[in-house]
Amino acid sequence: MFDPFQPIARIGGRRIFLDSSSTVEILVNGAPYRTLQLQPGVYDLADLPLQFGSNDVQLVIRDEAGRQQVTSFDYFFEQLD
Numbered sequence: 450m451f452d453p454f455q456p457i458a459r460i461g462g463r464r465i466f467l468d469s470s471s472t473v474e475i476l477v478n479g480a481p482y483r484t485l486q487l488q489p490g491v492y493d494l495a496d497l498p499l500q501f502g503s504n505d506v507q508l509v510i511r512d513e514a515g516r517q518q519v520t521s522f523d524y525f526f527e528q529l530d
Contacts (some may be wrong), residue, residue, distance in 0.1 A: 463493055463494040463495060464491055464492065464493045464494075465492050465508065465510075465520065466490070466491050466492075467487055467488075467489050467512075468512075469513055470486070470487070470489065470513055471511060471512045471513070472485070472487075472511045473486075473487050473508055474508070474509040474510075475506065475507075475508060476506070476508075476509070477505070477506055478504055478505050494506060494522060505521065505522075505523060506522045506523075507520070507521045507522075
């Protein structure tokens with residue numbers, strides 16, 4: 450659902466849309482993983498190098514206006530040979 454007062458919108462199960470430049474802190478299974486500076490656009494969790502198996506992924510997004518939003522994903526990753 451699109452909310453114009455939040456810095457992101459979820460698209461499907463594993464994709465987000467950023468409407469402005471944002472700092473994205475990634476937490477995997479409760480542990481800090483990486484912090485990224487991302488430009489506006491669509492991003493997919495498949496682009497993250499995650500471990501095999503079930504992962505609880507949280508994204509803490511802060512945009513240039515100071516808005517903050519946390520979104521969570523249950524993500525199962527299995528690498529194909």
